[in-house]
Amino acid sequence: MQTVINFEIGTILEFKKPHPCGSYHWKVLRSGVDYKLQCEKCGRIIMIPRIDLAKKIKNFK
Secondary structure, eight states: OOOOOOOOEEEEEEEEOOOSOOOEEEEEEEEEEEEEEEEEETTTTTEEEHHHHHEEEEEEE
């Protein structure tokens, strides 16, 4: 089984791969079954399932 990590709103996540704009950092806007994230550099907002997010994270602050 995979462990579930809960991130609070406002947490900055660092992904393993960069966004096309070049940023690795995303801010958590909403949590639940899906996470709503905003790119720190370009402001793009995405929704990502909790399971997929756990695989993409390298670090968090």
